[in-house]
Amino acid sequence: MEKVLNFLNNLRLNNNRSWFEEHKGEYKEALEIFNSFTEKLITGIGSFDPSVKNLTVKDCTYRIYRDVRFSTDKSPYKTHMGAFISPKGKGSGYSGYYFHIEAKGSEYIGGHILSTGIYRPAPVVVKNIREEIMLNGKEFQKTIDIAYGFKLDSGDALKRIPAGFPADNEYSEYFKLKDYFLMKFVDDSFILGDNLLERTVNEYKKTLAFNSLLNKVVDYAYEDNL
Numbered sequence: 157m158e159k160v161l162n163f164l165n166n167l168r169l170n171n172n173r174s175w176f177e178e179h180k181g182e183y184k185e186a187l188e189i190f191n192s193f194t195e196k197l198i199t200g201i202g203s204f205d206p207s208v209k210n211l212t213v214k215d216c217t218y219r220i221y222r223d224v225r226f227s228t229d230k231s232p233y234k235t236h237m238g239a240f241i242s243p244k245g246k247g248s249g250y251s252g253y254y255f256h257i258e259a260k261g262s263e264y265i266g267g268h269i270l271s272t273g274i275y276r277p278a279p280v281v282v283k284n285i286r287e288e289i290m291l292n293g294k295e296f297q298k299t300i301d302i303a304y305g306f307k308l309d310s311g312d313a314l315k316r317i318p319a320g321f322p323a324d325n326e327y328s329e330y331f332k333l334k335d336y337f338l339m340k341f342v343d344d345s346f347i348l349g350d351n352l353l354e355r356t357v358n359e360y361k362k363t364l365a366f367n368s369l370l371n372k373v374v375d376y377a378y379e380d381n382l
Contacts, residue, residue, distance in 0.1 A: 157189065157190075157193070157257070157347050157348055157352060158348055159182075159185060159186055159189055160186045160189050160190050160237065160257065161257065161259075161344065161347065161348070162186075163179075163182050163183060163185075163186040164186070164235050164236065164237065164257070164258065164259040164262075165259045165260055166179070166182075167179075167183075167233055167235050167259065168235040168259035168260070168261060168262055171231040171232065171233055171235065172231075172232065173232055176232070176233060183220070186237075187220075187237075190217075190237050190239075190257075191213045191217065193352070193353065194213050194216060194217055194239040194241075194255070195213050196353050197239065197241065197255060197353060197356060197357070198211050198212075198213070198216065198241055200353060200354075200356070200357035200360075201241055201253055201357060201360055203357075204357075204361055204364055205253075205364055205367065205368075207243040207371065208241050208242065208243060208252070208253075211241060211245060213239075215244075215245035215246065216239045216240055216241050216242075216245065216246055217237075217238070217239050217246075218234075218237075218238060218246070220233050220234050220237070221233060221234075222234055234264070235258060235259040235262045235264065236256060236257060236258030236259065236262060236264050236265070237256075237257055237258075238254060238255065238256040238257075239254070239255045239256075240252050240253070240254045241253045241254075241255075243371060249274075249277065249278060249281065249374065249378075250274070250371050250374050251272070251273050251274040251336075251337075251367050251370035251371050251374065252272070252273075252274075252367065253270075253271070253272050253360050253363070253367065254269070254270075254271040254272070254275075254337075255270060255356065256268060256269045256270075256271065257347055260344075266341075267341045267342075267343070268341065268342045268343065268344075268346070268347055269339050269340065269341055269342065270306075270339070270340045270342060270356065270359050270360065271309075271337050271338060271339040271340070272303070272306070272337060272338045272339075272360060272363035272366060272367050273309075273335070273336050273337025273338055273339075273363075273366065273367070273370060274335065274336050274337060274370055274374070275335045275337055276334075276335060277335070277336070277374075278377070280377045280378075281373070281374055281377045282334065283377075284373045284374075284376055284377040285336055285370065285373050286318070286321055286330070286331050288369070288373050289327050289330045289331065290321060290322070290325060290327075290331070293325065293326055293327035293330070295369065296327065296330070296369065297327065298365070299363075299365040299366035299369050300338065300366060302362060302365060303338050303362040303363045303365075303366055304362055305340050305359070305362070306338035306339060306340045306359075306362065306363060307338065307339065307340070308330075308333075308336075308337075308338055309335065309337055309338070309339050310329075310332075310333060312334050312335060313329075313332040313333050313334065314332040314333075314334065315332075316332070317331050317332060318331055318332070336370060338363055338366055340359065
């Protein structure tokens with residue numbers, strides 16, 4: 157992963173088309189390394205979560221080219237690489253496992269992360285997750301507690317408890333969330349250390365119960381609205 161990080165760090169300092177074209181070979185090498193890791197990560201996660209077993213790298217990864225049409229930042233390239241390993245692929249609307257590395261000093265997330273959950277779920281899914289918490293809050297809390305080292309992100313929460321959900325519920329703060337994902341920041345030493353694949357898979361294993369519970373809710377939400 158050292159070549160991947162080096163490329164991303166250099167790209168952040170030279171985020172323009174001429175530099176990128178001059179260093180296209182380095183990009184292709186970094187992309188090949190990242191994609192190879194992703195392929196092995198899919199297999200590793202699939203060993204304990206069979207719902208992602210048949211995914212391809214293309215199902216889980218993203219283009220490096222930014223869509224700048226509606227952004228004040230016209231930098232043409234992303235300075236991070238990520239893979240979202242989720243049932244039916246990254247655009248399916250299901251919860252999954254996200255592996256993310258980014259350039260030092262980049263402000264996209266602010267560092268490398270391991271994350272599990274669902275980002276920007278459909279309104280019907282959010283409603284069903286909140287109802288699941290209202291009815292089975294202890295089980296939901298347990299899936300968070302066993303994911304040692306991860307925390308439930310609450311950075312983009314509502315200020316008030318949404319209508320229809322009780323303020324006196326023990327887990328009422330979770331009703332305010334718009335996204336439901338666990339995350340763990342990791343540093344360069346984690347990314348560049350030995351046995352990255354094994355260590356990453358072992359971290360994601362801790363989040364299996366959380367992911368499975370969310371995807372059970374997603375299934376219910378979509379079935380109810382067929």
